[in-house]
Amino acid sequence: MSEAKRPRLAVWKFASCDGCQLSLLDCEDELLALAGAIEIANFPEASSAISDGPYDLSLVEGSITTPHDAERIQMVREQSKFLVTIGACATAGGIQALRNFADVNEFISVVYASPHYIKTLETSTAIADHIPVDYELHGCPINKMQLVEVISAFIAGRKPAIASHSVCVECKQRGTVCVMVQGTPCLGPVTHAGCGAICPAYRRGCYGCYGPMEDPNTAALAREWQQLGKTPRDVQHAFRTYNAGAEAFLKEGQAHGN
Amino acid sequence: MATKSIKVDYLARVEGEGALDLHIKDGQVTAAQLRIFEPPRFFEAFLRGRSYAETPDIVARICGICPIAYQMSAVHAIEQAFGVTVDGQLRALRRLIYCGEWIESHGLHVVMLHAPDFLGFHDAIQMAGDHAEIVQGGLALKKAGNELLRVLGGREIHPINVKAGGFYRLPTRAEMAPVAEDLKRARDIAVDLVRWVAKLPFPDYERDYEFVALRHPDEYPFNEGRLVSNRGIDVDISEFDDEFEERHVEHSTALHSVVKRRGPYLVGPLARYALNYELLPQSVKDLAAEIGLGPVCKNPFQSIIVRALEVLFACEEALRIIDDYDPSQPASVPFETRAGVGYGCTEAPRGICWHRYELADDGSIVSARIVPPTSQNQPSIEADLAAVASTMLNETDDRIRHRCEQSIRNYDPCISCSVHFLNLTIHRS
Numbered sequence: 001m002s003e004a005k006r007p008r009l010a011v012w013k014f015a016s017c018d019g020c021q022l023s024l025l026d027c028e029d030e031l032l033a034l035a036g037a038i039e040i041a042n043f044p045e046a047s048s049a050i051s052d053g054p055y056d057l058s059l060v061e062g063s064i065t066t067p068h069d070a071e072r073i074q075m076v077r078e079q080s081k082f083l084v085t086i087g088a089c090a091t092a093g094g095i096q097a098l099r100n101f102a103d104v105n106e107f108i109s110v111v112y113a114s115p116h117y118i119k120t121l122e123t124s125t126a127i128a129d130h131i132p133v134d135y136e137l138h139g140c141p142i143n144k145m146q147l148v149e150v151i152s153a154f155i156a157g158r159k160p161a162i163a164s165h166s167v168c169v170e171c172k173q174r175g176t177v178c179v180m181v182q183g184t185p186c187l188g189p190v191t192h193a194g195c196g197a198i199c200p201a202y203r204r205g206c207y208g209c210y211g212p213m214e215d216p217n218t219a220a221l222a223r224e225w226q227q228l229g230k231t232p233r234d235v236q237h238a239f240r241t242y243n244a245g246a247e248a249f250l251k252e253g254q255a256h257g258n
Numbered sequence: 259m260a261t262k263s264i265k266v267d268y269l270a271r272v273e274g275e276g277a278l279d280l281h282i283k284d285g286q287v288t289a290a291q292l293r294i295f296e297p298p299r300f301f302e303a304f305l306r307g308r309s310y311a312e313t314p315d316i317v318a319r320i321c322g323i324c325p326i327a328y329q330m331s332a333v334h335a336i337e338q339a340f341g342v343t344v345d346g347q348l349r350a351l352r353r354l355i356y357c358g359e360w361i362e363s364h365g366l367h368v369v370m371l372h373a374p375d376f377l378g379f380h381d382a383i384q385m386a387g388d389h390a391e392i393v394q395g396g397l398a399l400k401k402a403g404n405e406l407l408r409v410l411g412g413r414e415i416h417p418i419n420v421k422a423g424g425f426y427r428l429p430t431r432a433e434m435a436p437v438a439e440d441l442k443r444a445r446d447i448a449v450d451l452v453r454w455v456a457k458l459p460f461p462d463y464e465r466d467y468e469f470v471a472l473r474h475p476d477e478y479p480f481n482e483g484r485l486v487s488n489r490g491i492d493v494d495i496s497e498f499d500d501e502f503e504e505r506h507v508e509h510s511t512a513l514h515s516v517v518k519r520r521g522p523y524l525v526g527p528l529a530r531y532a533l534n535y536e537l538l539p540q541s542v543k544d545l546a547a548e549i550g551l552g553p554v555c556k557n558p559f560q561s562i563i564v565r566a567l568e569v570l571f572a573c574e575e576a577l578r579i580i581d582d583y584d585p586s587q588p589a590s591v592p593f594e595t596r597a598g599v600g601y602g603c604t605e606a607p608r609g610i611c612w613h614r615y616e617l618a619d620d621g622s623i624v625s626a627r628i629v630p631p632t633s634q635n636q637p638s639i640e641a642d643l644a645a646v647a648s649t650m651l652n653e654t655d656d657r658i659r660h661r662c663e664q665s666i667r668n669y670d671p672c673i674s675c676s677v678h679f680l681n682l683t684i685h686r687s
Binding site for chain 1: 301309380397401414418419425
């Protein structure tokens with residue numbers, strides 16, 4: 001493929017831990033081949049060579065938490081033909097969306113001695129709340145092989161093959177004995193697949209870092225948790241982590257207290 | 259009156275968002291400010307009321323590059339509050355998982371982020387055109403570190419297997435064996451990498467830093483030790499506030515830390531190495547001697563050599579621990595929750611990561627304080643920038659800008675952690 005025809009990639013960061021864009025650098029076996037197939041035009045974490053847009057593919061990490069970022073994401077959309085949000089921050093607001101249930105000014109005063117230096121929004125919101133998004137890749141962090149699949153599918157002009165079932169299916173595929181039947185509360189039945197069902201394989205319950213699957217029955221799972229001895233507060237906390245702002249988890253969290 | 263300002267609006271090859279302002283007036287640097295505008299995420303506020311059991315998972319999300327550092331400092335603090343001691347093999351396995359993080363993080367920084375600066379490349383992919391073996395080796399190192407994290411931690415980024423009391427499950431011998439094979443290859447790559455980075459062209463620059471690191475009587479530090487400096491600090495980690503102070507400055511969403519009585523200090527590889535050189539294995543000391551690096555290095559640009567030496571150390575330490583590994587031992591120790599205060603301080607790849615938690619009877623968090631390494635280094639980075647820039651004021655803005663960016667990357671700053679971003683503005687007046 002000639003140099004001029006390689007699609008141009010940009011990677012953008014908003015409020016986040018950097019882990020999802022690090023996933024791209026963690027593709028140790030694929031990185032150099034990937035750099036041959038696409039032009040890495042704007043990826044500040046990896047390169048000081050930054051070329052102007054427009055870009056064919058933008059990967060967006062992080063959530064919108066400041067007035068400046070709310071404006072910046074509009075500019076990113078204008079420069080991007082196809083825009084993919086990566087990770088729980090970008091797709092659901094991330095762990096920092098816990099401020100949405102509290103008073104952000106009180107939060108600022110807990111962390112900073114001079115609150116008037118800090119400019120922040122009252123909420124942390126997903127990218128899709130601000131601009132149209134072409135594809136969302138879930139996970140906290142995303143699975144790097146799924147990221148490679150999304151980029152490969154984009155280059156080939158096809159739909160990414162990303163399963164939408166629950167973590168339960170991945171446990172079956174992996175041959176892991178259900179932890180729930182052994183008395184360990186698990187969010188696997190309502191959580192989007194993609195991680196490979198890691199937590200149950202390490203004998204702990206899934207904690208929902210890939211966010212809700214399609215049409216999850218969260219209320220039924222919450223009842224099971226309570227039968228296993230968990231309090232409403234425990235249940236609320238379980239739904240209020242990295243995907244607290246995702247609709248199904250947001251609603252179930254609200255059903256168990258303020 | 260000659261006035262000038264130089265500006266870098268978005269610093270590349272660092273983790274997070276930052277910028278730099280340099281003010282020059284009448285041939286002197288009047289101000290060097292590392293502006294961090296990474297949006298604040300308020301971890302210390304939303305941790306309140308959450309369970310100790312969720313804490314290692316939550317604090318990992320402060321940083322995707324060094325989640326183990328946050329998990330380790332948190333579990334040590336929680337265990338101290340509950341009066342739990344984790345020793346024997348579990349203690350060794352915590353060192354082992356930390357080895358994985360140092361290898362992964364240092365491998366990334368040395369080869370992919372820092373080395374291109376010295377040779378005039380924009381990035382490692384461009385560098386691979388002329389130095390394919392080095393880049394391939396760096397990727398192999400990163401992969402070995404990540405593989406260790408995956409096997410012992412469950413996954414590379416935000417591992418899931420760390421908890422107060424130990425681990426959820428110990429890997430089987432069959433899971434661990436391939437990791438050791440990768441680490442043996444990684445050790446050989448690390449030796450070659452040390453020799454290669456030692457020959458990079460280094461600016462002739464030294465500063466008399468106050469180095470701060472953990473020191474342990476028997477080990478190069480990961481999880482435990484006293485807080486010490488080369489200017490006489492020697493305190494328990496619970497006495498951090500007696501010696502250090504966090505200040506909130508307008509140009510940064512990261513709090514700045516200083517030694518109360520003196521000012522800026524440096525944490526990370528240069529400090530660990532200077533304060534713990536004697537505790538390195540003979541093989542690492544011999545290689546340092548071979549390349550002509552003494553027991554103290556005050557040139558921040560040479561931190562790349564010390565990182566490479568620490569990768570070698572981490573490979574050897576990991577192999578030693580895996581050699582003694584017995585998967586039949588318990589994965590964790592039992593404990594009861596109780597009200598109390600606990601402190602944790604461990605050596606993140608970038609330097610000490612200090613935590614303090616107050617816990618209630620039921621194990622929920624009453625208050626949390628987290629001091630990440632990059633916010634501690636920020637005043638020292640600014641002092642380096644002023645000093646480095648003042649030696650080259652007659653040069654072009656582009657050259658000053660490049661050298662300043664390089665000076666910041668010397669610290670492997672993790673700005674997401676410290677806010678917790680970089681743009682360089684040089685104001686000449």
